[in-house]
Every structure is written in structure tokens, then in C-alpha cells.
Amino acid sequence: MSDRIEYDVALVGASPSNLTLAYRMVELATGPLRIAVLEKAKEVGGHLLSGAVSNPRVLKKLFPDWDNSDFPLEGICKKSYLTIVGPTGWADVPQLVMPPHFDKRGYAILNISDMAAYIAGKIAEKAGEKEGVVVDFYPGFPARSILFDGDTVIGVKVDDTGDETADNLYAKVTVFGDKGFVSRDLVGKLNLRQNPQAWAVGVKEVWETKESHEGQVWHTAGYPLEKGHLGGGFIYGCKNNKLIVGMVMALDHENPNIRPPIALQNLKKNPVIQEMIKGGKLLKYGASVLPEGGYYSLPKKFAVSGAVLVGDALGTLDVKRFSGVDKAMESGYIAAEVITGALFKGDTSEAGLAGFQEKLMNSFVGKELYDSRYFKRTFQEHPELLNNVIPTLVNHVESGRGVITASVAYGLADPIGGLKLLGAKTMMDNPSEIGPTKYNEDRTHINKSYSSVPLEPAEDYDEDTIHTAADIVFYAHTHYGEENKHIDEFDSSVCGQCVEEYEGRDTPCVGDCTAEVHQILEKEGKRTHAMALENCVQCTTCEIVCPKTNLRVNAALHGYGPDFSGM
Amino acid sequence: MSDGLKMVVLLKQVPDTSSKAGVNPDGTVDRARAKKMLNPFDKYALQKALEVKRAVGGEVIAVTMGPPPAISVLSDALEYGADTGYLLTDRRLAASDTLSTAFALHKAIIYIGSDVDMVFTGLQTTDGDTAQTGPQIAERLDMPQITYCDRLEMKDGKALVRRVVEGGHQDLEIPLPALITVANSATPLEPKRFAAVYKVRELSRDKGAYDEKIKTVNLDDIDVDPAKTGLAGSPTVVGKTWKMGDIGGTCVMFQGGAPEHEVEQLVERLTTDERGIEELIQ
Secondary structure, X not given: OOOOEEEXXXXXXXXXXXXXXXXXXXXXXXXXXXXXXXXXXXXXXXXXXXOOEEOOHHHHHHOOOHHHOOOOEEEEOOEEEEEEEOOOOEEEOOHHHOXXXXXXXXXXXXXXXXXXXXXXXXXXXXXXXXXXXXXXXXXXXXXXXXXXXXXXXXXXXXXXXXXXXXXXXXXXXXXXXXXXXXXXXXXXXXXXXXXXXXXEXXXXXXXXXXXXXXXXXXXXXXXXXXXXXXXXXXXXXXXXXXXXXXXXXXXXXXXXXXXXXXXXXXXXXXXHHHHHHOOOEEEEEEEEEEEOOHHHHOOOOOEEOOEEEOHHHHOOOEOOOOEOHHHHHHHHHHHHHHHHHHHHHXXXXXXXXXXXXXXXXXXXXXXXXXXXXXXXXXXXXXXXXXXXXXXXXXXXXXXXXXXXXXXXXXXXXXXXXXXXXXXXXXXXXXXXOOOOOOOOOHHHHOOOOOOXXXXXXXXXXXXHHOOOXXXXXXXXXXXXXXXXXXXXXXXXXXXXXXXXXXXXXXXXXXXXXXXXXXXXXXEOOEEEEEEOHHHOOOOOHHHHHOOOOOEEEXXXXXXXXXXXXXX | OOOOEEEEEEEOXXXXXXXXXXXXXXXXXXXXXXXXXXXHHHHHHHHHHHHHHHHHOEEEEEEEEOOHHHHXXXXXXXXXXXXXXXXXXXXXXXXXXXXXXXXXHHHHHHHHOOOOOXXXXXXXXXXXXXXOHHHHHHHHHOOOEEEEEEEEEEEOOEEEEEEEEOOEEEEEEEOOOEEEEEOOOOOOOOXXXXXXXHHHHHHHOOHXXXXXXXXXXXXXXXXXXHHHOOOOOOOOOOOOOOOOOOOOOOOOOOXXXXXXXXXXXXXXXXXXXXXXXXXXXX
């Protein structure tokens, strides 16, 4: 027993939520404390990717001098636009009528990969100042599975030498701050999530541009998304002539082939973006998924005996406010206080940790998630928003009109539709109680026979700024070695059947892949599913959209995978 | 062989070739600012020693020479499975060439013990690229040496080795002690195991135990005359260094035909044109 590898707290994933938690626990520590941080990337931050324009409210609590220190800040938002985009059209929504949650002025432009590395450094510094406080980082060592004693979580399995003493990490409290790689097993086993999580996929490029756009933030709606598809683009101007261009696309759309990297290229062909990136240099590409279900996808319990869910594992992202990083960090901040108390009292049972849920729901996280609870449902109840309103606005903008003119034209042409829109706006912003929302798994929305009606991208663009899906993958700097079998295909005949059902087109795993991993190979007239695992950026989109629930993306081992530093 | 073999693996910390940090505008490297890594060639040497230990038992001792921060390659080696480490560090070793480096390291090995059975080194380093240090140490220790070894098996106290030679390989049987430089066609270094990394994390917090596992020695400890090391003991003179610059050249595309035809055109161009390949790379 004495050889057991034991810590007070095991953190699954060096995510913003878990790192905030570790920092706060070290801050609160008054006696010995041992924390282990498990991370699948080669270095802390190596697999982290986000937009991100973020309310710095939690950052401020950790580092009061965040905007005037060596914190890796990409910039502070000075100008914030909501823009309706067409293949060539571009019209900013006037500030006066822009919904207030789109105004990001004063927010921090972050790259959470470098931020995570920074926080990890600060944790080590702070732990070093306190006698008996230990925080061990294990980059390259993801948690592989959860160790249970009945329904109590007692740690995680980290290695598979076959010797339990060498493979298992035991902890009084295991905190899951992952994107589901491991936490889904806890959620599944204890049946914690009654409403499934609703996901979106984000793709992002970092550019070095000729001109600086520092402090300017655009969120775009419209092109290149198809009718009915929730999502949008984002363009963030950073320090040192860096520019971030990205897109977020919900995964609950009918289209089985949304092709995120290609959609991003098409957005980049818009002349306004072309003007920004022409003559520049692409530095990085990456992709990640976002849990967008919000309030109604939250699990019924945030903590169980021996374990706590935080950040994306819990699902604290608020899609209405584009607020993910701050809420994830706050969930870690609050969990740190609850876990510190539970360890002090020696009660890490479900009852001992239960205070977390109440505290979090009473914080800005719970309040804002509640306020945004019908955001996604608004688009379900008002399909005209994505099917009609935005496409119409895009058409107007494409023909050179401004947003106001376009909206007025829309209202005049369809006054009843205009009134319905007011209802939609109320539902989003000041909702009256209409009962819980039920989501169906994203995969169930996919329609095999969907016929795509994309707008043609602009033809006049600089070829050096646009990459094929196969080329863009190189900019994710993925590296894999031996034991590179991180995507399970449970039953190959099921994939074979799926490929047959999708005759003449790509299956969702192929059509939605962000990194050219999934492919359909044709051999002697027969089509089969194949994977180029060496390309994988670990985004898990394929698992989410697989119509047959036949794929599972596991955490890459030995620090393999993409290199998202600077993302 | 009940006690197993005493094996020394020589490791070197080199500038990280994947990082631009510390590269001066003229192409020279500022070693103080450069990011560091374990010489990639040395990973094959470490793996080979760990394989022998797994097969017949024994002790793997990692040794490095360098400034104090180079100690990190030793804790890294421990995380990979080495048992102990020695850091040879001394200001008087600065600017050592291969002659004086080999001299100092051979003395370090003598210091570690007269009962060392095997010394493993990488083929060469990515910074000096000479591949001279290993063989020089063998000469100084008066040990047989096997260079370019890619396979090694112990049998009846002897090593059966396979050397990579041009156009094939050479099988040899050698008595111990011996020095072996391991080729990069040998087994790659296996990933670290969690329990080993955990042990090193724990060790790093116990200063006494850490100093016991990873010993730091200087020239006086290993009985080296400073005149034979460092700049003083290094006859190598760097005459001149220059930046290679861009290779440049023009690109000739053979396209528009069937692949077979394009290849034929390329071969013809390379073989029959008087200037052949010269023209293509100018």
C-alpha cells in the first residue's frame, strides 16, 4: 500500500478551469497539500485552443496586474463589431442596434494555450513558497480511465504496464476539467446528464499580417454558413501584427458534410478579410469543439463522491455571450474553495462536495447560464431566423446595402415576420419561463439526403492566403509516434454499412473532420472508411457526429497530437 | 552475472534544433539563450542500456558534462529508467573540444568505478557532429569499441552485436568491458512510464536523496589536470565559420503528361544533358 501513488487532488486536464482551481487551492492552502495535474499534451497548453475574447473578471482575481505584467495577453478589445457577411458583402451592425452582449470592449484577447503555460508557471512559483504544498504536472500523461470503488471515484488509471501500483493514481478528489475524453465515462456511468450536450466545432487560424489590427474584434454572421446553420466567424486583431480568423459551426445541422476547414477558407475569401491577410503569413491552424448546450445540458449533479466536474466537462460555456473561458475559470475558482473545505473536514463524499453546485449556480456562471437558457431554443422555435432572416440580410448586404437598410427592407416586405422576430429577441434576452428545453444528440439532426445550397465564394482572392484542407493540417503541427491508435472504430462492418448508406457522398465523420483524418477509400469499386490518424488534432467532432455511435476518440498518449502553443 | 552489469550512458545537452531561440543573426548559436534538449542520438544509447538492463539486470548510470543546468538531462534519464546520474561540471571545462572532452569523460568513468562493464554513447551530437568523442574515450580507457551498433544481445557474458556498415551489416562477438556507440537505426527510446516520472518528482523534493542519486562532480573530484581540458587542452582551432545562406536554385517542372513520361523526361534531363543536375540546382 505504501507504494501507492497518492495525491489529495488529481486534476484531469491542464485546462483553464483546472489550472484556476490548482492556483486557487495553493493560494488557500494553510497546510500540506498534494495536487497532480494530468495533461495529454507534451506541454501544458499544447492541446488548448479557444477564440478567445474573454471577460477578464476571473483573470483579475488570480492576477490583479494581468494587463500590466508578463501575462501573455494578445490585446484588449478596443472596437467590437457584429458584422453581416456575404461572399463579398460586409456590413457592420451599427453600435446603436447591436445586441449588448456582442460588445466586447474592454475584454481580453487571449490565447489560452500560452495562458495555461503561464498559469502553470505561477502555480509552481506559488507552491514553492509554501511548505508542504506540492503541485506535480504530468504533461504527456492523460488519465486513461476512472478508478471507482462502487460509485466513489478514487482516482484514475494513467499507465498500462499491468502493475496497478505503477499505473494508478489515487486521489481523495478527482476533478474533471477535460472536454469529455475521460469525464464522459463518469457522466455515463452515473447517468448524470439527462439532456445530452449540444456541441459546436471551432476552427481557427493565426496569421502574421502586414498591418496591425490590434484591439479590433469582429464577430460575423451569415456566409459561409448555410440556411439553418447556427454559427459564425470571428476575427481578432492581436499584438505584434497577429490576427486570428476563425469560425464556429454548430454540429446539430442537417448537413452531413459541413467541412469546417473549407468553410473557414471560404470566409477568408471575402475581400475585407483578404485585405487584412494578403501578404501575411499563416502561423498556425487548429480546431476544437465547444459544449453549447448551456443551462439545460448541465448534469444533475456537479459533484459525486470523490469527483467534481468543472469547465467544459461540466458545460459552463454560455453561447449567447461567447463566454467560455471566464466561466470555466470561475467554476475552477469556486470548486477550489469547496474542495479545500471538504479536504479540511475530511469529507470528500458527495455530501461533502455538494456545496459546489449551489455556489456555482449562485455565481455569475449560474446566473448568466440561466439568463441564456433559451438562446439555443430560440433558433429551434424560430427557424425563420436562420432559414430566412439571416440569409435575407446576407442577400441585401451582398448587393451593397447596410444592415439598417436591409433590416428595414426585410421588415417592410414581411411585417408579420418582423413581429415574430421581436418575439425571438425577447426569448433570447428576457425570457419568460416556458419549461425545460430538450435537446436531441447532434448526430440525430443529420440528414443523409440533405442537399447543400451554398453561396459561391468570392472568386477574386490571393491564392497564397487560401489553403486546401490537406495543406492546412500541416499548420496544426501534429506529431504522433508509436501506439498511435487513439480513435476506436468499434465495429468496422458498421462503418462499412454507414459508408454504403451515404452512397455518393461523404459520411459525417469525413465531411465534418477538421484535419483530414477520416477518409473514404475506393478499392476495386468498394468504398471503405479509413483514418489518417497522424493528422488528428484531437477535436472529437467525428465521435459527436458519427450516426452509428461507432467511433470514440481517446486522449493521445505520450504527448502526441497537435501543437497549439500560441492558439 | 548475478549482480548484473554496470553500464554508463554518456548524454549531452544540446541546443534545441526545433527552436529559433538563441540563434544569432549571423547564424551562430548563443548557447546561454538557446532552448536545450537531450542530444537525439543519445536517446538510442540510453534505450540500448535500458534494454540490456531489462534482459540481464544491472545498473544504468547516466553521465553528462556541461554547465549546472545540464543536470536536467540526468533527471530526464532517470524518468526514462536510468538508476543514477553524474554531472561533471566545472568552469575550467569551458570550450573543450573532442580531445579534452574525451579526456575528462574517460576520467569520470574511471571515477565511477573500475568495474564498469559497458559504456554507451550516441553516434554523434547534433551540435558538434564529429562522432569522435565516443571512440576517443574507448581508446583512453583501453576498451574495445563497437561503433554504429544497432543490435545488441548478451550471451554468456559476451555481447553479440550488429554494426551498420555501408551496404550491409557486420556481426561481432565481443568481451566486456566495451564501449558502444549506438546507431540511429537502433530501437527508439521508449516513452516514459508514469511511475518512474512520479518517483523523480518525489525525489526532487528530498535534497539529500536527490544529491545521492544525481551526484555533481568537478575536475578535482575526478582527478583531472585542468591543463588537459577546456580551452587549454583543446588543440582544435576554428579557422572560420560562415553562413551557408539560401541554397536557391531554379525549379524545372515536368508536367502535363503521363507520370511515366514525366519521369522519363526528368531522367533524360539529368543523365544526357551535359550540365545535368548542376543546372537544376544552380
